[in-house]
Amino acid sequence: MDSITPFQFSLVYNAFSFTFATMAATTAFLWLCRSQVAPAYRTAVTISGLVTAIAAYHYLRIFESWNESYSLKDGIIAGTGFAFNDAYRYVDWLLTVPLLLIELVLVMRLSPEETSSKTVRLGSAAALMIVLGYPGEIATDIPTRALWGTLSSIPFVYIVWELFRGLGESIEQQPAVARGLVRKARLLTFASWGFYPIVYMAPYAGISGATATTVIQLGYTIADIVAKAGLGVLIYMISVRKSQVEAGGVALHTH
Amino acid sequence: MDSITPFQFSLVYNAFSFTFATMAATTAFLWLCRSQVAPAYRTAVTISGLVTAIAAYHYLRIFESWNESYSLKDGIIAGTGFAFNDAYRYVDWLLTVPLLLIELVLVMRLSPEETSSKTVRLGSAAALMIVLGYPGEIATDIPTRALWGTLSSIPFVYIVWELFRGLGESIEQQPAVARGLVRKARLLTFASWGFYPIVYMAPYAGISGATATTVIQLGYTIADIVAKAGLGVLIYMISVRKSQVEAGGVALHTH
Numbered sequence: 001m002d003s004i005t006p007f008q009f010s011l012v013y014n015a016f017s018f019t020f021a022t023m024a025a026t027t028a029f030l031w032l033c034r035s036q037v038a039p040a041y042r043t044a045v046t047i048s049g050l051v052t053a054i055a056a057y058h059y060l061r062i063f064e065s066w067n068e069s070y071s072l073k074d075g076i077i078a079g080t081g082f083a084f085n086d087a088y089r090y091v092d093w094l095l096t097v098p099l100l101l102i103e104l105v106l107v108m109r110l111s112p113e114e115t116s117s118k119t120v121r122l123g124s125a126a127a128l129m130i131v132l133g134y135p136g137e138i139a140t141d142i143p144t145r146a147l148w149g150t151l152s153s154i155p156f157v158y159i160v161w162e163l164f165r166g167l168g169e170s171i172e173q174q175p176a177v178a179r180g181l182v183r184k185a186r187l188l189t190f191a192s193w194g195f196y197p198i199v200y201m202a203p204y205a206g207i208s209g210a211t212a213t214t215v216i217q218l219g220y221t222i223a224d225i226v227a228k229a230g231l232g233v234l235i236y237m238i239s240v241r242k243s244q245v246e247a248g249g250v251a252l253h254t255h
Numbered sequence: 256m257d258s259i260t261p262f263q264f265s266l267v268y269n270a271f272s273f274t275f276a277t278m279a280a281t282t283a284f285l286w287l288c289r290s291q292v293a294p295a296y297r298t299a300v301t302i303s304g305l306v307t308a309i310a311a312y313h314y315l316r317i318f319e320s321w322n323e324s325y326s327l328k329d330g331i332i333a334g335t336g337f338a339f340n341d342a343y344r345y346v347d348w349l350l351t352v353p354l355l356l357i358e359l360v361l362v363m364r365l366s367p368e369e370t371s372s373k374t375v376r377l378g379s380a381a382a383l384m385i386v387l388g389y390p391g392e393i394a395t396d397i398p399t400r401a402l403w404g405t406l407s408s409i410p411f412v413y414i415v416w417e418l419f420r421g422l423g424e425s426i427e428q429q430p431a432v433a434r435g436l437v438r439k440a441r442l443l444t445f446a447s448w449g450f451y452p453i454v455y456m457a458p459y460a461g462i463s464g465a466t467a468t469t470v471i472q473l474g475y476t477i478a479d480i481v482a483k484a485g486l487g488v489l490i491y492m493i494s495v496r497k498s499q500v501e502a503g504g505v506a507l508h509t510h
Contacts, residue, residue: 010342018346021312025305025350032286032301036294073336 004210006077009070012217016063019221023056026229030236038246041239044106048232051096051103055228058092061085066217084213089220090137093130098123100231101159104185107235108170109242122162129155133200142204149200156197160190175245178238185234192227195219259465261332264325267472271318274476278311281484285491293501296494299361303487306351306358310483313347316340321472339468344475345392348385353378355486356414359440362490363425364497377417384410388455397459404455411452415445430500433493440489447482450474 030049034042062085069084070077101122105115129152136148163186174182199219202212285304289297317340324339325332356377360370384407391403418441429437454474457467 010340014340014342014346017316017343018349021309021346021350024312025309028308029301029305032289032304033298036297072338075338 003079004070004077004213006072006075008210008214009072009077012066012214013063015218015221016059016066019225020056020059020063022225022229023052023059026052026232027056030232033236036243037236037239038243040109040246041107041243044103044235045239047099047103047106048235051099051228052232054096054099055092055224058088062088086137087134090130090134094127096228097126097130100189100227101126103231103235104163104189105167107185107238107242108167108174108182110170114170118162118166122159125155125159125162129153129159137200145200145203149197153197156193159193163190175242177245178241181234181238181241185231185238188226188231188234192223192230195223195226199223259325259332259468261327261330263465263469264327264332267469268318268321270473270476271314271321274480275311275314275318277480277484278307278314281307281487282311285487288491291498292491292494293498295364295501296362296498299358299490300494302354302358302361303490306354306483307487309351309354310347310479313343317343341392342389345385345389349382351483352381352385355444355482356381358486358490359418359444360422362440362493362497363422363429363437365425369425373417373421377414380410380414380417384408384414392455400455400458404452408452411448414448418445430497432500433496436489436493436496440486440493443481443486443489447478447485450478450481454478 027049030045030052034045034049037045065082065085065088068082069080071080102119105118105122109115110118132148132155133152134148136145136152139145139148167186171179171182171186199216202216202219282304285300285307289300289304292300320337320340320343323337324335326335357374360373360377365373387403387407387410389403391400391407394400394403422441426434426437426441454471457470457474462470
């Protein structure tokens with residue numbers, strides 16, 4: 001197992017700080033601008049900001065945990081003996097991943113019955129996916145990691161099926177100006193989520209030790225920024241366009 | 256290489272603290288006053304506040320990093336062995352420089368198509384400029400610094416061209432009361448940005464060691480205050496004037 005270099009330590013350190021700033025800034029943007037969309041879309045925009053707020057909190061914690069687990073002095077890096085708490089990611093996902101799917105359903109403005117059935121089904125599947133993935137993440141051997149990874153991908157496949165089959169028809173009924181953006185939001189969710197299993201499997205590829213840690217941390221960080229801050233901004237843009245259409249083509253700005 | 260003096264240490268220390276206060280105060284001002292401009296300009300004012308909020312966070316971090324890297328006791332200054340993390344600046348710029356250009360485009364209120372094409376092009380060029388500048392900043396030799404500095408100036412020249420040629424016509428179409436201010440905002444962006452390459456090149460001028468560090472830190476700090484807090488206040492003033500004109504010459508103050 002290779003030991004971490006000062007460059008790798010600093011790269012992850014700065015990536016965590018960057019992500020905290022990005023998530024906090026996105027939260028401020030979404031919560032300040034929610035008054036600029038029609039009331040029907042404010043819950044979607046509020047929840048998008050909740051997701052980035054929860055992520056900001058966890059990135060602050062993960063940044064501190066990273067900083068406590070290494071000591072970089074006089075250009076020499078050494079482990080302090082305090083473990084890096086990677087569980088913050090799973091705790092974060094357990095809260096944010098169901099909410100991400102809920103914000104996507106809410107911005108589509110389906111019938112109340114459909115909204116509640118979709119949010120319950122997608123939200124539960126997302127929570128199950130995270131819970132099943134965790135035992136594999138902390139496993140030290142590849143077979144255990146593979147087993148839980150496979151179990152976790154069952155709810156993942158169900159979510160993808162729901163997004164593309166179950167929500168497909170509803171997407172076609174979105175107003176023309178917003179349809180392309182809603183499709184992009186779905187694709188962004190699918191593509192950024194597809195990134196997590198790849199990172200999860202980094203140890204399979206023979207990448208181990210400090211390089212694996214660096215790749216895994218940077219990979220999850222990039223995926224989180226796209227899936228949370230990126231999706232949040234898209235949800236806001238969809239809400240603005242749909243608000244304008246529903247106000248009869250006139251820009252609607254209530255508050 | 257000269258070592259830092261207690262005076263130089265305190266000067267940079269106080270400059271960082273001053274800048275944190277300035278950025279945080281500007282954020283509070285912009286977000287509190289956003290309701291006093293017409294809805295069409297609120298996004299520009301919100302984003303101006305985001306830029307100063309992100310900068311405030313990074314100045315708090317950079318202040319603490321500076322403070323941890325030196326120990327000043329009984330009038331004697333000594334390095335603690337903990338490196339000063341200058342990367343916070345680049346992490347900050349990666350987020351804020353694209354946003355600065357976006358706030359400038361948004362306050363001009365162009366057509367939706369023009370707004371999205373300009374924000375994407377200017378935002379991407381700005382991010383590229385920052386990414387290309389970083390390897391030069393951390394380089395220890397002048398030729399490497401010069402190489403990356405030159406590469407970084409390619410997107411910089413493109414941005415300047417876009418601001419003066421691409422946006423020139425749009426500026427002429429701004430309402431008369433706001434036109435002068437929009438030109439000033441563009442000039443301030445150009446002039447404050449022109450300051451960064453000068454600071455970047457401080458090591459060329461034979462300024463090295465602690466004097467170089469002090470000059471670089473103070474230089475970037477002054478440039479950041481002008482480019483972020485200064486531009487934010489200008490964007491707010493432009494928004495207020497344009498709101499008044501569009502409300503038929505009457506001052507518009509909702510809620």
